[in-house]
Amino acid sequence: MNTLQIIKVGGKLINDPTELDKLLKAFDRIAGPKILIHGGGRKATELSQKMGLEVKMIGGRRITDADTLEVAVMIYAGLVNKSIVAKLQAKGTNAIGLTGADGNIIQAIKRPVNDIDYGYVGDIKHVDGKRIESLLAAGFCPVFCAISHDQRGQLLNTNADTIASVVAQSLAETYDVSLKYCFEYDGVLYSIDDPSQTIDSITADLFQFMIADGSINAGMIPKLSNGMDALKGGVNEVAICGIDNLNSLDNATLIGL
Amino acid sequence: MNTLQIIKVGGKLINDPTELDKLLKAFDRIAGPKILIHGGGRKATELSQKMGLEVKMIGGRRITDADTLEVAVMIYAGLVNKSIVAKLQAKGTNAIGLTGADGNIIQAIKRPVNDIDYGYVGDIKHVDGKRIESLLAAGFCPVFCAISHDQRGQLLNTNADTIASVVAQSLAETYDVSLKYCFEYDGVLYSIDDPSQTIDSITADLFQFMIADGSINAGMIPKLSNGMDALKGGVNEVAICGIDNLNSLDNATLIGL
Numbered sequence: 001m002n003t004l005q006i007i008k009v010g011g012k013l014i015n016d017p018t019e020l021d022k023l024l025k026a027f028d029r030i031a032g033p034k035i036l037i038h039g040g041g042r043k044a045t046e047l048s049q050k051m052g053l054e055v056k057m058i059g060g061r062r063i064t065d066a067d068t069l070e071v072a073v074m075i076y077a078g079l080v081n082k083s084i085v086a087k088l089q090a091k092g093t094n095a096i097g098l099t100g101a102d103g104n105i106i107q108a109i110k111r112p113v114n115d116i117d118y119g120y121v122g123d124i125k126h127v128d129g130k131r132i133e134s135l136l137a138a139g140f141c142p143v144f145c146a147i148s149h150d151q152r153g154q155l156l157n158t159n160a161d162t163i164a165s166v167v168a169q170s171l172a173e174t175y176d177v178s179l180k181y182c183f184e185y186d187g188v189l190y191s192i193d194d195p196s197q198t199i200d201s202i203t204a205d206l207f208q209f210m211i212a213d214g215s216i217n218a219g220m221i222p223k224l225s226n227g228m229d230a231l232k233g234g235v236n237e238v239a240i241c242g243i244d245n246l247n248s249l250d251n252a253t254l255i256g257l
Numbered sequence: 258m259n260t261l262q263i264i265k266v267g268g269k270l271i272n273d274p275t276e277l278d279k280l281l282k283a284f285d286r287i288a289g290p291k292i293l294i295h296g297g298g299r300k301a302t303e304l305s306q307k308m309g310l311e312v313k314m315i316g317g318r319r320i321t322d323a324d325t326l327e328v329a330v331m332i333y334a335g336l337v338n339k340s341i342v343a344k345l346q347a348k349g350t351n352a353i354g355l356t357g358a359d360g361n362i363i364q365a366i367k368r369p370v371n372d373i374d375y376g377y378v379g380d381i382k383h384v385d386g387k388r389i390e391s392l393l394a395a396g397f398c399p400v401f402c403a404i405s406h407d408q409r410g411q412l413l414n415t416n417a418d419t420i421a422s423v424v425a426q427s428l429a430e431t432y433d434v435s436l437k438y439c440f441e442y443d444g445v446l447y448s449i450d451d452p453s454q455t456i457d458s459i460t461a462d463l464f465q466f467m468i469a470d471g472s473i474n475a476g477m478i479p480k481l482s483n484g485m486d487a488l489k490g491g492v493n494e495v496a497i498c499g500i501d502n503l504n505s506l507d508n509a510t511l512i513g514l
Contacts, residue, residue, distance in 0.1 A: 047331075050308045070336055074304075078335020079327055082404065082412060086358040090410035096360050101343040102353045103397060138391040140360060147339065153347035155339060 004136070004175035005034040007246060008164035010183045014041035014080060019243070023182065024084065026246040028091040033136045033175070036095070036143045037167065038084060039160040044075040064119035064157040072157045073099075076145040085143055096140040100124075100148030101155060103131040106163060108148035108156050122148040122156030124163070129170030165226035169233030178237040179230050180252070181223050186242040187253035188220060203256040204228060227255040261393070261432035262291040264503060265421035267440045271298035271337060276500070280439065281341065283503040285348040290393045290432070293352070293400045294424065295341060296417040301332040321376035321414040329414045330356075333402040342400055353397040357381075357405030358412060360388040363420060365405035365413050379405040379413030381420070386427030422483035426490030435494040436487050437509075438480050443499040444510035445477060460513040461485060484512040 007027055013019045027036055048055060048071050056063040064072065081097040088095035100106025100122075108122030135142050144167065146160035161181065168179040187198030202210070207224055210216040216224075220240075227238040239245070241252035264284055270276045284293055305312060305328050313320040321329065338354040345352035357363025357379075365379030392399050401424065403417035418438065425436040444455030459467070464481055467473040473481075477497075484495040496502070498509035 047308075051304075052307070073339055074331035074335040076335075077339045078331040078333075082330055082334045082356050082358060085356070086406045086412050087410045089358055089361050089406065090408060094360060095358075096355070097358075098353070099339050099342070101339060101346055103351060104346050134395040138395055149343045149346065151347060153344045155343050 001174070001176045003032055004171055004177050005030050005032065006037065006164060006168045006171075006177060006179045007034065008037040008160060008179070008181050009039065010160075010181075011039040011041040012184045013182065013243070014038060015043075019184075020084075021087070023243045023246075024087050024091060026243050028088060028093045029247060034093075034141055035132070035136075035167065036084070036088075036141070037160055037164045038076075038080065038143070038145060040072065040076045040080060040146060043079060044071050047071050047075055058116050061116070061118065063117070064121050066120065069120040069155065069157055073147055073155055077147050081143060081145040088141070088143065093141050094139055095143045096135065097143045097145070099145055099155065100158065100163070103135075104128060104149075104151065105131050106144075106148040106158070106167070107151055108158060110150055110154065110156060120154070120156050122150065122158040124148060124158065124166050127166045127170035129167075129174065132167065132171060133174055159222070161223050161226045165230040165233075165235075168230045168235045168238075172234030172236075177235045179227070179235050179239075180246065181227065181238075181240045182243060182246060183240065184242065186245060186251035188216075188224075188240050192217065198251050199253045201254040201256050224255060228257065231255060231257050258431070258433045260289055261428055261434050262287050262289065263294065263421060263425045263428075263434060263436045264291065265294045265417060265436070265438050266296065267417075267438075268296040268298040269441045270439065270500070271295060272300075276441075277341075278344070280500050280503075281344050281348060283500050285345060285350045286504060291398055292389070292393075292424065293341070293345075293398070294403075294417055294421045295337065295400070296403060297329065297333045297337060300336060301328050304328050304332055315373050318373070318375065320374070321378050323377065326377040326412065326414055330404055330412055334404050338400060338402040345398070345400065350398050351396055352400045353392065354400045354402070356402055356412065357415065357420070360392070361385060361406075361408065362388050363401075363405040363415070363424070364408055365415060367407055367411065367413060377411070377413050379407070379415040381405060381415065381423050384423045384427035386424075386431070389424065389428060390431055416479070418480050418483045422487040422490075425487045425492045425495075429491030429493075434492045436484070436492050436496075437503065438484065438495075438497045439500060439503060440497065441499065443502060443508035445473075445481075445497050449474065455508050456510050458511040458513050481512065485514065488512060488514050
């Protein structure tokens, strides 16, 4: 089987034009079929503030009301996604920028309201890997932002780490898939105080231990969880890494079951 | 050759949710390969106002400075384009939303500064019809917004009527192309005072006469001009029509050479 590289890049790298350019250069150098999945960065918050929108949080989680969804679509699917596409095209990568509504590729349901109404947030129910394959086969490099849809005309704000995991799983039967969560460090750190010390690999046991121990950053937990799901779903390799590790996993953290 | 239907829809229809839904229903009913190209509507102006941006006009023409371009990308490529895609998917059309940067399909240059600096406005130099064909062949229905790029990483605000014309021409060797400029009337009116009286056909001679005569609306001139260019470029049929004429050209205005 051919190898397919799927890179997910987070908000902090997106925010910094120099880091973003470095990332896109490294991504452009990856040979063979590849997919980029990106978060939103702080531009959505900035636009919300300019528009005078109130940021609604419940229990520490952001609520996506109708106005906030519009901002997310404008920033993620519009400004961030298409700027990345134009920059990749300039480097020679045949990028095509997509939400999950495009080609009906990422199908979700609006998160059911139990205790909390998260608003227009999507829980993914299916990814149409065949449609992604048809784009790859036609020579395109899909660039996904973190927006899905409910197949009834409603766009939905959706976690980019989860999108990366389910997109990777949807292609695991056709490709040897390598999934890399790329962020501002070389890998998962033993301690936030020393960015040079990265953990070589994290298995399910160690992951549970680190959660119980409280030694893992809260933001890293869903990333690792999504990574483990990807491995269970047939993805060959999952790593947490920095920009310098996109083409070799020297200091990266490998995820294991 | 197969017939390809290309529909361009203007801002006024985009602004009105009821009209937009009517248009998307009619578009969904078109059988065979099809492409939708849309303008921006008034949402870009509304967002500019909310953000406190000054609308800059020189000689009656809007200037696209860096902030205005960001708004155009957010609204055209983000909110408007992806909302249309989600709505078309809900009706069963396999829409995929694109700018000209996606797949490097619409290549432009930033308009040279002579007397007036229009800012980030694109003059189209090439459309890659083969890339559009590969999307059509893979079963996608491309939905283009009015953004192109300069192949060096810069997105550019670009006239949607012109995009429709050049996209149609790029596919004229492969398909029998029918290009329809869809707007709020059934066709070009003899007089704005009587929307029921549409002109059956406009040839180059009549067009010149109407311009000299001053009997044609200023906004209609570039549309007709782009339509004539399309015919010269091998497009089989060009019409100016309303939503009700998408599937039959009963009251529409046909363009002739």
